[in-house]
Amino acid sequence: MINYFNTILDGIMNSRRIIAKENAEKDYRTILALHPTLKESVKQKKALELFIARATALKKPCEAEEKKLDELNKNISDYVKANNIVFSVKYNCPICKDSGYVNQKPCKCLLEEYGKLLKQNMSLTPLPEFYFKDNTFAKSNVPQAAGMNKLYKILEQVADKFYSTKLQNFLFSGASGIGKTCLAHAFANQLVSKNISVLYLSSFELVNIFLDKHTNKQTALRKIYNYVQECEMLIIDNLGVEPIYKNVTIEYLMSTIEKRLGEGKKTMICTQLDGHALINRYGEALLSKFADKKYSLSVGYINGEDLRKL
Numbered sequence: 001m002i003n004y005f006n007t008i009l010d011g012i013m014n015s016r017r018i019i020a021k022e023n024a025e026k027d028y029r030t031i032l033a034l035h036p037t038l039k040e041s042v043k044q045k046k047a048l049e050l051f052i053a054r055a056t057a058l059k060k061p062c063e064a065e066e067k068k069l070d071e072l073n074k075n076i077s078d079y080v081k082a083n084n085i086v087f088s089v090k091y092n093c094p095i096c097k098d099s100g101y102v103n104q105k106p107c108k109c110l111l112e113e114y115g116k117l118l119k120q121n122m123s124l125t126p127l128p129e130f131y132f133k134d135n136t137f138a139k140s141n142v143p144q145a146a147g148m149n150k151l152y153k154i155l156e157q158v159a160d161k162f163y164s165t166k167l168q169n170f171l172f173s174g175a176s177g178i179g180k181t182c183l184a185h186a187f188a189n190q191l192v193s194k195n196i197s198v199l200y201l202s203s204f205e206l207v208n209i210f211l212d213k214h215t216n217k218q219t220a221l222r223k224i225y226n227y228v229q230e231c232e233m234l235i236i237d238n239l240g241v242e243p244i245y246k247n248v249t250i251e252y253l254m255s256t257i258e259k260r261l262g263e264g265k266k267t268m269i270c271t272q273l274d275g276h277a278l279i280n281r282y283g284e285a286l287l288s289k290f291a292d293k294k295y296s297l298s299v300g301y302i303n304g305e306d307l308r309k310l
């Protein structure tokens with residue numbers, strides 16, 4: 001679990017505890033209303049406790065009251081047992097009592113809320129429900145079928161071994177419409193189904209986030225900037241069609257990629273540009289980050305049929 005959603009998760013758990021406590025108090029008052037004898041005993045008990053506390057503070061004797069309190073407590077306990085009265089707090093999650101943790105490990109209920117947040121935050125507009133199982137390249141005859149099918153298999157493995165694979169940077173370059181975006185959607189959906197934090201952005205959306213950060217605009221996009229840096233997998237789709245803003249596009253892109261690489265986070269770029277065009281547009285540095293085989297998987301230009309035209 002990454003820390004990015006901690007405040008929200010704390011808020012959810014906190015409000016659950018408050019609700020559980022309020023409900024318990026309501027139940028308690030209902031029980032007392034149904035059992036006037038008990039209500040009276042509780043009233044006496046509170047009065048005695050107050051008396052004893054005051055007497056103790058003033059160092060006055062109160063043995064008689066203490067004895068009376070013991071008797072009263074026993075009577076209350078006998079009454080509760082005899083009438084099968086159960087005082088209990090009904091937590092939303094009885095396993096962790098709405099604390100979110102069991103033995104310092106996240107409880108199932110917390111992971112569920114975390115998963116919901118990951119899904120809500122995985123993209124700016126909801127992604128199509130497209131998964132690896134929906135890949136049809138294995139049975140297809142289009143020229144890119146073999147290449148794309150292989151990529152699906154590789155990314156499925158990356159999703160399975162997300163935390164153990166050394167691969168951090170992924171670059172997929174290929175003609176427009178060959179199926180890169182669907183692949184990116186399937187990958188993002190797969191990761192989020194495994195509670196891995198992933199952010200899918202078009203290059204255009206990404207540059208707008210950078211621009212709002214650069215100009216310090218307090219917009220919703222500006223807020224996502226931190227998630228761009230912190231999510232475990234950043235997917236930048238269609239790099240190369242976004243506008244180049246001076247001091248923003250290339251500078252923020254490079255610093256984001258470098259920072260993420262340094263922190264062991266993964267970044268994926270899908271682009272219609274080939275190696276030369278990428279160098280021309282972004283400089284050698286970008287490509288070199290995706291060329292080192294120790295931590296990168298780069299797939300050279302894939303040609304094929306434009307699936308959107310089929």
Ligand SMILES: [Zn+2]
Nearest residue numbers: 093096107109
């Ligand atoms: Zn729980």
